[in-house]
Amino acid sequence: MDSIFSFEDIMELPSRYRANLINMVSGIKPANLIGTTSKNGQTNLAVFNSVVHIGANPPYLGFILRPTTVERHTYENLKETGVYTINQITTAIHKKAHQTSAKYDREVSEFDAVGLTEHYQQGFHAPFVAESPIKIGLSFQEEQLIKCNDTRLIIGKMEHLILPEAAILEDGDIALDQLDIAAVAGLYNYYKLEHLGNYGYSKP
Numbered sequence: 461m462d463s464i465f466s467f468e469d470i471m472e473l474p475s476r477y478r479a480n481l482i483n484m485v486s487g488i489k490p491a492n493l494i495g496t497t498s499k500n501g502q503t504n505l506a507v508f509n510s511v512v513h514i515g516a517n518p519p520y521l522g523f524i525l526r527p528t529t530v531e532r533h534t535y536e537n538l539k540e541t542g543v544y545t546i547n548q549i550t551t552a553i554h555k556k557a558h559q560t561s562a563k564y565d566r567e568v569s570e571f572d573a574v575g576l577t578e579h580y581q582q583g584f585h586a587p588f589v590a591e592s593p594i595k596i597g598l599s600f601q602e603e604q605l606i607k608c609n610d611t612r613l614i615i616g617k618m619e620h621l622i623l624p625e626a627a628i629l630e631d632g633d634i635a636l637d638q639l640d641i642a643a644v645a646g647l648y649n650y651y652k653l654e655h656l657g658n659y660g661y662s663k664p
């Protein structure tokens with residue numbers, strides 16, 4: 461038997477239940493940590509499940525930021541400094557990564573609070589996560605306010621891409637499963653990856 465929800469039914473659900481259900485229905489998402497530094501030099505780290513490919517030429521990534529009705533340290537920092545990092549979460553660090561979503565004070569670095577290590581690259585101002593095998597340094601490019609719900613699409617240009625040479629396969633594939641990469645569904649559930657196949661460029 462199926463459960464069937466109308467729009468009205470969804471809107472009447474308890475808010476956390478609704479948030480999790482609706483976050484889950486679009487499926488498995490990438491699990492990433494975004495690292496920033498404030499203009500005063502305070503580092504910050506937070507988990508995001510909405511990182512999305514915007515384009516490869518030039519290389520742009522986006523992510524969705526919740527409404528700025530409360531303090532959003534990642535957003536404030538990346539707007540202040542113009543740079544941030546996106547770091548893929550592995551199964552080895554997924555519990556620490558999840559803990560970064562707690563509302564720590566502005567003065568607290570989630571790197572210290574959860575026990576992850578800052579890594580810096582070539583004078584780039586934002587902190588990478590040393591424990592993450594795929595680290596991306598970005599410069600803020602543009603933001604789009606999504607009017608229907610006051611969220612923002614934040615777009616950054618890749619300035620640095622750091623990953624193990626051995627994990628880069630022919631044609632630019634990355635062996636994500638061999639890098640212990642984790643995935644996330646909803647706001648609380650993490651998964652391991654299993655590679656099913658590479659089927660090449662489809663033709664009619």
Ligand SMILES: Cc1cc2nc3c(=O)[nH]c(=O)nc-3n(C[C@H](O)[C@H](O)[C@H](O)COP(=O)(O)O)c2cc1C
Nearest residue numbers: 506507508509510524525526532533534561562647
């Ligand atoms: C699994 C997971 C995914 C999340 N994804 C997002 C997201 O895509 N966008 C967002 O704005 N917040 C997201 N959050 C919430 C942030 O992690 C949370 O608001 C965090 O406190 C933000 O920290 P900051 O204020 O230091 O930037 C997510 C939380 C969890 C647990």
